[in-house]
Amino acid sequence: MRLLLIHVESLHYEAKIDTPIAVEIEEEEREREFGESLLVLYTTERQDEANPERSAELASLEIENYMSKIGDKPVILFPFAFLVSREEKSSSETAAKMGKLLRTAIGGTRVSAVPFGWYKKFSITSMGHKYAVHSARVMPD
Amino acid sequence: MRLLLIHVESLHYEAKIDTPIAVEIEEEEREREFGESLLVLYTTERQDEANPERSAELASLEIENYMSKIGDKPVILFPFAFLVSREEKSSSETAAKMGKLLRTAIGGTRVSAVPFGWYKKFSITSMGHKYAVHSARVMPD
Numbered sequence: 001m002r003l004l005l006i007h008v009e010s011l012h013y014e015a016k017i018d019t020p021i022a023v024e025i026e027e028e029e030r031e032r033e034f035g036e037s038l039l040v041l042y043t044t045e046r047q048d049e050a051n052p053e054r055s056a057e058l059a060s061l062e063i064e065n066y067m068s069k070i071g072d073k074p075v076i077l078f079p080f081a082f083l084v085s086r087e088e089k090s091s092s093e094t095a096a097k098m099g100k101l102l103r104t105a106i107g108g109t110r111v112s113a114v115p116f117g118w119y120k121k122f123s124i125t126s127m128g129h130k131y132a133v134h135s136a137r138v139m140p141d
Numbered sequence: 142m143r144l145l146l147i148h149v150e151s152l153h154y155e156a157k158i159d160t161p162i163a164v165e166i167e168e169e170e171r172e173r174e175f176g177e178s179l180l181v182l183y184t185t186e187r188q189d190e191a192n193p194e195r196s197a198e199l200a201s202l203e204i205e206n207y208m209s210k211i212g213d214k215p216v217i218l219f220p221f222a223f224l225v226s227r228e229e230k231s232s233s234e235t236a237a238k239m240g241k242l243l244r245t246a247i248g249g250t251r252v253s254a255v256p257f258g259w260y261k262k263f264s265i266t267s268m269g270h271k272y273a274v275h276s277a278r279v280m281p282d
Contacts, residue, residue, distance in 0.1 A: 004223055004224075014269060016269045016270070017270075017271060082145055082274050082275070082276035083145075083224065083276065084276070084278075085276060085277055085278045088278075119269065119270070119271050119273070120267075120269065121266075121267055121268065121269020121273070122265075122266070122267050122269070123264070123265070123266040123267075124263075124264070124265050124266075125262075125263070125264040125265075126261075126262055126263050126264070127262065128155060128157045128260065128261065128262020128263070129157070129158075129260070130158060130260050132260070132262070133223050134223070135222075135223035135224065135225070135226060136226055137225075137226045137229075
């Protein structure tokens with residue numbers, strides 16, 4: 001799994017078009033605005049199939065480690081299919097369940113998630129400091 | 142080289158902190174706002190060292206192909222060190238010269254570039270349609 005972590009000043013998204021694998025969403029999830037947060041863009045890879053739970057645990061350690069640099073922030077999980085090329089991606093089943101696995105691994109109550117399987121319009125504003133963007137790759141073995 | 146192509150409604154950046162490899166910039170390049178454009182976030186990888194010119198050519202073909210879906214737009218080249226993990230990155234020399242190589246490969250006059258080697262605050266707003274985000278990986282061989 002590849003992770004792109006951004007300490008954001010704000011995030012706005014709007015779920016615009018559903019795909020065949022889209023989750024059902026409540027009306028209030030269709031469009032949301034967040035203030036200062038840790039935005040976690042993630043893309044699952046083929047290697048995650050072997051043990052997605054382990055990938056989620058390793059990702060949560062990366063997130064925790066990053067949070068030690070930027071301070072404790074609410075987390076926004078953003079399923080983002082574009083950190084790898086098509087042939088590197090996991091199945092959509094693994095991608096679909098990663099949000100829940102990450103939420104469990106991270107724990108705590110300050111975790112939000114952007115809906116899976118939708119084409120989303122988004123607006124991302126970074127904080128712009130030295131550690132405002134961080135990337136990592138985690139693999140089960 | 143990994144590419145993250147975003148059809149943006151707008152992009153704002155501000156070069157905040159220079160690193161030891163930062164390019165010198167004019168005052169008017171320190172902060173800029175763009176309207177609808179094709180934003181090209183790119184990260185050079187070790188594989189690009191062998192033939193960075195070829196990587197740039199392949200990237201320009203990806204950009205051209207993507208542009209055939211979203212229409213002809215001004216291009217913004219954004220050197221972004223975060224699409225791969227540290228051990229996958231090219232040397233900073235190769236990263237530094239890729240902007241110029243891409244500009245040459247793409248050709249035309251409607252190409253802008255965000256300064257290399259600076260920590261940047263940025264605000265990205267996507268168009269949100271089906272093809273608004275695209276990713277690709279190109280390699281010289």
